[in-house]
Amino acid sequence: MNVLHVLFKVDGTEYAIPAADVVQMESFTGATPVPGAPAHVAGLVQVRGRVIPVVDARARFGLPAGTPSLDSRVVVGQLGERTVGLLVDSAREVLKLDPRTIQPPPPMVVEGAKGFVKAVTQVGPRLVMLIDFPRVVGEEAADVDGQR
Amino acid sequence: MTGKGEFAEFLPAYLAEVDELLAASQKELLAVEEAVRKGQAQPRAVRELFRALHTLKGLSAMVDVEPVVSLAHWMEASLRLADQAGGRLPESSVEPLVEGLRAIELRVRQLGAGKAASPAPAGLLERLEALGPQMRDAAPRRARRVVLDADAAFASRLAASEREQLEGGLAGGQRALRLDFVPSSERAAKGLNINTVRERVAKLADIVKVLPLSGAAAGGASLAFALLLNTRAEDADLLDAVGGPPATVRSLEAPAPAEAPSGDAASLPGPAVLDEELEEPEVRRGGGLLRVEVSRLDEAMEWLAALVVNRSRLTRAVAALTQAGAPTRELTAILQENGRQLRDLRSAILRLRMVRVGDVLERLPLLVRGLRRATGKAVRLELDVGDAELDKAVADRLLPALVHLVRNAVDHALESPEERQAAAKPPEGLVRLSCHARANGQLELTLRDDGRGVDAQAVAKAANSAVPDSADALLDLLCRPGLSTRQEATRTSGRGMGMDIVRRIVVEQLGGELRMDTRKGVGTTFTVCVPLTVTLMDAIIFECAGRRYAVSVATVEELIDVTGVVRPAGADGVGLVERRGAAVPLVSLARLLDAGGPGSASEAGQGAKALIVRQRGEPVAFAVDRLVGQQEIVLRPLEDPLVRVPGVAGATDLGDGQPTLVLDLGALGAARSGRRKRAPRVGEWVT
Numbered sequence: 133m134n135v136l137h138v139l140f141k142v143d144g145t146e147y148a149i150p151a152a153d154v155v156q157m158e159s160f161t162g163a164t165p166v167p168g169a170p171a172h173v174a175g176l177v178q179v180r181g182r183v184i185p186v187v188d189a190r191a192r193f194g195l196p197a198g199t200p201s202l203d204s205r206v207v208v209g210q211l212g213e214r215t216v217g218l219l220v221d222s223a224r225e226v227l228k229l230d231p232r233t234i235q236p237p238p239p240m241v242v243e244g245a246k247g248f249v250k251a252v253t254q255v256g257p258r259l260v261m262l263i264d265f266p267r268v269v270g271e272e273a274a275d276v277d278g279q280r
Numbered sequence: 281m282t283g284k285g286e287f288a289e290f291l292p293a294y295l296a297e298v299d300e301l302l303a304a305s306q307k308e309l310l311a312v313e314e315a316v317r318k319g320q321a322q323p324r325a326v327r328e329l330f331r332a333l334h335t336l337k338g339l340s341a342m343v344d345v346e347p348v349v350s351l352a353h354w355m356e357a358s359l360r361l362a363d364q365a366g367g368r369l370p371e372s373s374v375e376p377l378v379e380g381l382r383a384i385e386l387r388v389r390q391l392g393a394g395k396a397a398s399p400a401p402a403g404l405l406e407r408l409e410a411l412g413p414q415m416r417d418a419a420p421r422r423a424r425r426v427v428l429d430a431d432a433a434f435a436s437r438l439a440a441s442e443r444e445q446l447e448g449g450l451a452g453g454q455r456a457l458r459l460d461f462v463p464s465s466e467r468a469a470k471g472l473n474i475n476t477v478r479e480r481v482a483k484l485a486d487i488v489k490v491l492p493l494s495g496a497a498a499g500g501a502s503l504a505f506a507l508l509l510n511t512r513a514e515d516a517d518l519l520d521a522v523g524g525p526p527a528t529v530r531s532l533e534a535p536a537p538a539e540a541p542s543g544d545a546a547s548l549p550g551p552a553v554l555d556e557e558l559e560e561p562e563v564r565r566g567g568g569l570l571r572v573e574v575s576r577l578d579e580a581m582e583w584l585a586a587l588v589v590n591r592s593r594l595t596r597a598v599a600a601l602t603q604a605g606a607p608t609r610e611l612t613a614i615l616q617e618n619g620r621q622l623r624d625l626r627s628a629i630l631r632l633r634m635v636r637v638g639d640v641l642e643r644l645p646l647l648v649r650g651l652r653r654a655t656g657k658a659v660r661l662e663l664d665v666g667d668a669e670l671d672k673a674v675a676d677r678l679l680p681a682l683v684h685l686v687r688n689a690v691d692h693a694l695e696s697p698e699e700r701q702a703a704a705k706p707p708e709g710l711v712r713l714s715c716h717a718r719a720n721g722q723l724e725l726t727l728r729d730d731g732r733g734v735d736a737q738a739v740a741k742a743a744n745s746a747v748p749d750s751a752d753a754l755l756d757l758l759c760r761p762g763l764s765t766r767q768e769a770t771r772t773s774g775r776g777m778g779m780d781i782v783r784r785i786v787v788e789q790l791g792g793e794l795r796m797d798t799r800k801g802v803g804t805t806f807t808v809c810v811p812l813t814v815t816l817m818d819a820i821i822f823e824c825a826g827r828r829y830a831v832s833v834a835t836v837e838e839l840i841d842v843t844g845v846v847r848p849a850g851a852d853g854v855g856l857v858e859r860r861g862a863a864v865p866l867v868s869l870a871r872l873l874d875a876g877g878p879g880s881a882s883e884a885g886q887g888a889k890a891l892i893v894r895q896r897g898e899p900v901a902f903a904v905d906r907l908v909g910q911q912e913i914v915l916r917p918l919e920d921p922l923v924r925v926p927g928v929a930g931a932t933d934l935g936d937g938q939p940t941l942v943l944d945l946g947a948l949g950a951a952r953s954g955r956r957k958r959a960p961r962v963g964e965w966v967t
Binding site for chain 2: 165170173187
């Protein structure tokens, strides 16, 4: 059974998360920074009347900061009770992925990616990383200071 | 697993209802205990307690919470017997009942936290089960009971008080009888109707109740009257008074309790009255009250907030049209009307969220009761809360803080009865909680005890610090995380920790204020001020480092123009401004907000305006760039752990679609300065 996934790009690399975990996509017009929040938290945005935190994927992945553009998107994900956004460079595609093509990532990637990438799959010639959304977003503030 | 899904669906409603029943049970159990202590019967409280547990059991069975069902069952069974014993309980039965209630409450909390209810403790179940025989023994030896064997409809029409009256007659040596009068046209002709019968019988007996009975009656009539009496008169005289047969006299006295089967406590043939009466509260509940889940109120608030935001967009659009020369007079009028309607709707929704403070504090008497037992101290709790109301969200957060304060008062502040007598105080200590709403949208609660007072020297020693010279400084020490003046952990307060939690709830979470006043040997008073609602507040909007922020008007003491700043050397950038003869520290808010960031904001301390806010009791001026204005805002608390930081009370929408942070300046300053102070201390450790 193929599972619908949302594909997005961060720093040229393609990532995917199951569409079932995504509430919606928003274009990014800036976030309100929160003093004292972890460094990878871009700030707060308002989505349909709710105020949610947005995690900057570039900052989280340890990549150089990007410049928000018209392509920038906030992927709004649902994590149990929590609703958290992930700021990515672009997100344009929704694809059905065949579970049989999904492979565990090579060990070197596992070490380097702090567990953010949980699998790799191939879409035609393209390699797509399946991310562990809860882990990327972080369980709680104390956990995600990059100190583990 | 469909069962589980259904369960989840019913759980919120179950929890809401059970909460209410538990609160009622606790109240009634306290009343029962009070009566037991005085050696009195308390039939009403026993019955209400029975009712609440009966309903609780039924609800729990519906959602299949077996541990609660069995706990409630055995409590209910013993109370049924207590009711049959005229509302009398042996003193030894109170403790198991209290424990049973606590065990139920614990399991309900587990369910509320999304966990499974742990099994009922076997030992406790056995003790509850064993209560049955004790209850029977508690009945006064000569207790005689009224039994209503006539028919169920009849029994259900008898009020509890009337029943007690009949039984009281029995206890007083009278007989309890049912005398049936059968009217007929013949008798009416002789002047015998229910009114004259009433008068005639009243001369011979106390009439407790007269019930008309329809349906076939003795002698072929279709209507009869049953008179329930207490009397010393002979049957013959009574029969004569109602015109003789087909009238009948029947005794209402139940067989002696000794004849009751001694087996299963719950299977005692009880009077039908109790079960019949269970129908009553369902009807009573209809009295114009509706229980609503808070999440639904939150949802209404959400939609309202969306409307408010949309209205400001509309206002802007109309202004643009007006500027472009379009005829907008009517639009503007509609917009104004719309604004009024929104304000009305807003206050209506806010009123829906208010709960009575008295209801919130219902739990405290039981807490004090437990503490009395655990500490062996004599304590009287006085509640003087009037009918003040508080937003549900505030109330829920505040309660744990109050529980801490009450616990500390009993456990630490109050002396033992012997110590008190030695100090010429009454042996019973007093804890008094009073509250009233203040005009500025705040609720002030004071908790006063007449105990030994806080020993500043002991606190200083425990905190390894100099003896504080003011009440504020002493409170500061008390609120240090982990501080304990006790060597031994006690059952009630752990190691005496908790004041830091109280302060965190009151100051950081609720944006309120905590003060203390203590006198050695005389007692301590804590004053807690919290906003009545954290959902809607008057806010001051200002700009700082290019962004807009809001701060609750209630927390701001003064707005000043910043002039003549003095910058003492070594003060880490903190300046001083003069305010009515006192030097007030001036902190750059831009710098605070950018704490830890590259020194971009280091020059921004030259804000033109400043807001004076109390930080740990001391005034501090926070420099900002520009004041924008004052307006009512809808506060959205930040629940996500990623953005739950001290000093940020929440976010609001000022109409531009961007969240604006609502700051709690006092907490922000305290959190940041704490961080700054802590850092060098760690360094000292290392070197």
